[in-house]
Amino acid sequence: MARVALVTGGTRGIGAAICKALQEAGHKVAANYAGNDEAAAKFKAETGIPVYKWDVGDYDACAAGIATVEAENGPVDILINNAGITRDGFFHKMSKDQWSAVIRTNLDSLFNMTRPVIEGMRARSFGRIIVISSINGQKGQMGQVNYSAAKAGDIGFVKALAQENAVKGITVNAIAPGYIGTDMVSAMPEEALKRVVAGIPMGRLGKPEEIAQMVVFLASDHGAFSTGATFTVNGGQYLA
Numbered sequence: 001m002a003r004v005a006l007v008t009g010g011t012r013g014i015g016a017a018i019c020k021a022l023q024e025a026g027h028k029v030a031a032n033y034a035g036n037d038e039a040a041a042k043f044k045a046e047t048g049i050p051v052y053k054w055d056v057g058d059y060d061a062c063a064a065g066i067a068t069v070e071a072e073n074g075p076v077d078i079l080i081n082n083a084g085i086t087r088d089g090f091f092h093k094m095s096k097d098q099w100s101a102v103i104r105t106n107l108d109s110l111f112n113m114t115r116p117v118i119e120g121m122r123a124r125s126f127g128r129i130i131v132i133s134s135i136n137g138q139k140g141q142m143g144q145v146n147y148s149a150a151k152a153g154d155i156g157f158v159k160a161l162a163q164e165n166a167v168k169g170i171t172v173n174a175i176a177p178g179y180i181g182t183d184m185v186s187a188m189p190e191e192a193l194k195r196v197v198a199g200i201p202m203g204r205l206g207k208p209e210e211i212a213q214m215v216v217f218l219a220s221d222h223g224a225f226s227t228g229a230t231f232t233v234n235g236g237q238y239l240a
């Protein structure tokens with residue numbers, strides 16, 4: 001069944017692949033982004049998917065942005081909390097700004113984006129909420145205490161929210177990608193990236209499309225009995 005899907009950070013990387021796959025599955029898709037207008041315009045021209053700029057770390061901006069998306073597209077039945085950033089560094093050298101930026105964008109955003117849509121989902125007795133966590137929220141990663149804490153928080157969020165809303169036909173799940181070939185991973189130093197790939201049994205980075213197809217399944221009617229779970233997609237790098 002075709003539904004309205006909203007994807008945060010939907011104009012680049014994994015989010016863009018999720019938008020395209022949901023569109024191919026027949027859904028009406030809206031993509032949010034933060035500030036890269038050029039990438040958003042290119043994505044919109046290529047896909048025809050409408051784009052909406054706001055900061056997922058800002059509650060009022062999320063409430064206003066979602067109201068606009070719903071006025072233009074209809075009520076959001078599928079929410080993909082995908083937007084995320086890294087601000088890496090060892091904890092003993094980490095600034096409060098590095099900590100706060102990651103917690104705000106990657107974890108506060110779950111409240112900011114989900115709170116405005118959950119009552120409507122409950123009233124309509126249908127909803128799909130999917131959070132893009134990370135392998136590093138499952139295993140922890142040196143140099144990413146901030147990111148690992150936020151991404152582990154995603155997993156607790158889905159477990160609790162799933163229990164509260166199962167009876168209302170709403171499923172809440174996380175996907176924990178391993179290392180995927182996007183701008184976020186290209187920003188890593190070359191030597192560090194080589195070491196990461198050497199530790200992946202499949203010997204390669206993942207593709208954004210390999211995350212997107214997991215989203216399509218979880219968002220579909222076939223995914224109705226899966227909730228509160230974290231789905232690992234990491235080429236065998238960490239077996240949670």
Ligand SMILES: NC(=O)c1ccc[n+]([C@@H]2O[C@H](COP(=O)([O-])OP(=O)(O)OC[C@H]3O[C@@H](n4cnc5c(N)ncnc54)[C@H](OP(=O)(O)O)[C@@H]3O)[C@@H](O)[C@H]2O)c1
Pocket residue numbers: 008009010011012013014015032033034035036037039054055056057082083084085105132133134135176177178179180181182183184185
């Ligand atoms: N790539 C990986 O290997 C990997 C692995 C595990 C988990 N993940 C997670 O997967 C998600 C997507 O990662 P990616 O690699 O596709 O990232 P990416 O290529 O860097 O793209 C990030 C997207 O998020 C948007 N964004 C960033 N901050 C935002 C904010 N405050 N408000 C709204 N949108 C914001 C960006 O918008 P602009 O274009 O406007 O900047 C962009 O569309 C993230 O949550 C990441 O932590 C990635």
